[in-house]
Every structure is written in structure tokens, then in C-alpha cells.
Amino acid sequence: MSNSGPGPHARRNSAQTAEQTAASYELRLTGLTIREIATRLGIPSSTVHVRLTAALQERVDPLVDQYRAVELDRLDRLTVKAWEVLEQGHVVVQHGKIVRDEDGNPVRDDGPVLQAIGTLLRISERRSKLLGLDAPIAVDANVHQVDxxxxxxxxxxxxxxxxxxxxxxxxxxxxxxxxxxxxxxxxxxxxxx
Structure with missing residues (x-):
């Protein structure tokens, strides 16, 4: 018995994967989150992420630029929110009351500020990856043996x-x-x- 290629089940899975990949990509362009896409398509979030990554690597068309623009816009909105948290005055609250120092001044809470800084750094890292700023640098290293x-x-x-x-x-x-x-x-x- 000769096996001339993938059977009908494999072709159906391949076609279903391609359809889900295209649908995931199109839904992402509309601004849906990966979790929302997964719910809508009835597949795990990790599968949506893998398929979106594959779709982006395969496409060299204006839709990739459109997707990148959507993501950058989302990152910009998140950056604004994180900056708002960073710039607000936060005070320590215990048992529903503001904690005060010996002079009666509210004690500053640096926790939310540090969390906002961490969030801003993660947003910046994501933006750098999206724009390819963190691409590895090619190094041409030649070793010459000296006699x-x-x-x-x-x-x-x-x-x-x-x-x-x-x-x-x-x-x-x-x-x-x-x-x-x-x-x-x-x-x-x-x-x-």
C-alpha cells in the first residue's frame, strides 16, 4: 500500500488551522484581545497566540502594518494610563484610614509607583519587539591562527x-x-x- 501524501483528516486539520489563523488575524486587526478571539473561535488562547505569530511571520502585506499600528495604538493607550498612575500621589492606607507620620502628613505609598514603572518598562519592551528594535546584531568574527x-x-x-x-x-x-x-x-x- 503506498502513501501518496496526507490523508483527508490531515488536510481537513490543515484547512481548519489556516481558517482559524486567518480569522484570528482579522479579529486581532479589529482590536480584539487574544482571550476574546479564543472565546469567539472556541480555541485556547495559547493556540490563538501561536497562530497569530505564524500569520505575522508569513505575511508581508499592508495588513501586517495595520496590525502593528493597532498594537502600537493599544500600547500608547496603556502607556498613558500607566503614566497617570505613576504621577498620582499615593498614600498608605491601613484599615480604611490614611497612615500619617509624626507630623500628621500622609505617608507616601511607593508601591503603586513602582508597579507603574514596571508596567511602563514592559510596555516599552513590547513596543521595541513590535518595531524590531531589539533585533540581534550580526557580528562577523573571524579567528586567525598566528604562526x-x-x-x-x-x-x-x-x-x-x-x-x-x-x-x-x-x-x-x-x-x-x-x-x-x-x-x-x-x-x-x-x-x-
Whole structure:
């Protein structure tokens, strides 16, 4: 018996997946949350998330830009709300009463401020991912093995350059008598001559 490809059940599942992916994508563009889409389509939220991710990776059309714009708009609205919480004056309340310090001033509650900061950071991270700002940077790293003979050759070349510079200076009369031997001795002292 030969098996020439996927059976009717596999094709039906594939077609159903494609339909759900397209429907998830279209519903997301209308502004529905992943949970709302999952409820409407009768599938788990995790499945909606996986299908939306796949749809976005496959599409290179204006709908992706439209989806990105919807998401950015949503993130903008969330950012405004988080900033409102951040900028409000929060006080500690215990047993339904405002806690006051020894001078009678309300004690500040930094908890909501810190939570708002965390929320703003998560929104910023999401925006960065959506815009591709966190894309990995490609690094081209090449390793070259250095042969000890190459190092010795470089040292010989440097020594020859120094000797040539000393000889040129001597010929131009820029070195006092006996200076060339001192310069040559310096070159041999470091093991390069």
C-alpha cells in the first residue's frame, strides 16, 4: 500500500488551522484581545497566540502594518494610563484610614509607583519587539591562527625598519657620532635585531 501524501483528516486539520489563523488575524486587526478571539473561535488562547505569530511571520502585506499600528495604538493607550498612575500621589492606607507620620502628613505609598514603572518598562519592551528594535546584531568574527614564524618575521621587519631609520638619520647628519650604535643596541636589546 503506498502513501501518496496526507490523508483527508490531515488536510481537513490543515484547512481548519489556516481558517482559524486567518480569522484570528482579522479579529486581532479589529482590536480584539487574544482571550476574546479564543472565546469567539472556541480555541485556547495559547493556540490563538501561536497562530497569530505564524500569520505575522508569513505575511508581508499592508495588513501586517495595520496590525502593528493597532498594537502600537493599544500600547500608547496603556502607556498613558500607566503614566497617570505613576504621577498620582499615593498614600498608605491601613484599615480604611490614611497612615500619617509624626507630623500628621500622609505617608507616601511607593508601591503603586513602582508597579507603574514596571508596567511602563514592559510596555516599552513590547513596543521595541513590535518595531524590531531589539533585533540581534550580526557580528562577523573571524579567528586567525598566528604562526610563530609570522611573529618572528614581523619582528625582523620592525628591526630592519629601525635600522633603516637610523642609517637614514646618520646619512642626513641628524645623529651625533656614536648615536647609531646606541640606537642599534636598543634594537638588539629587545630581541628584535
Amino acid at each position: 610563530p614564524a609570522d611573529i618572528e618575521l614581523l619582528q625582523m621587519i620592525e628591526s630592519a625598519k629601525r635600522a633603516q631609520a637610523v642609517e637614514e638619520a646618520r646619512l642626513r647628519g641628524e645623529l651625533p657620532a656614536g648615536a647609531e650604535s646606541a640606537a642599534e643596541a636598543d634594537g638588539s636589546a629587545d630581541g628584535t635585531l
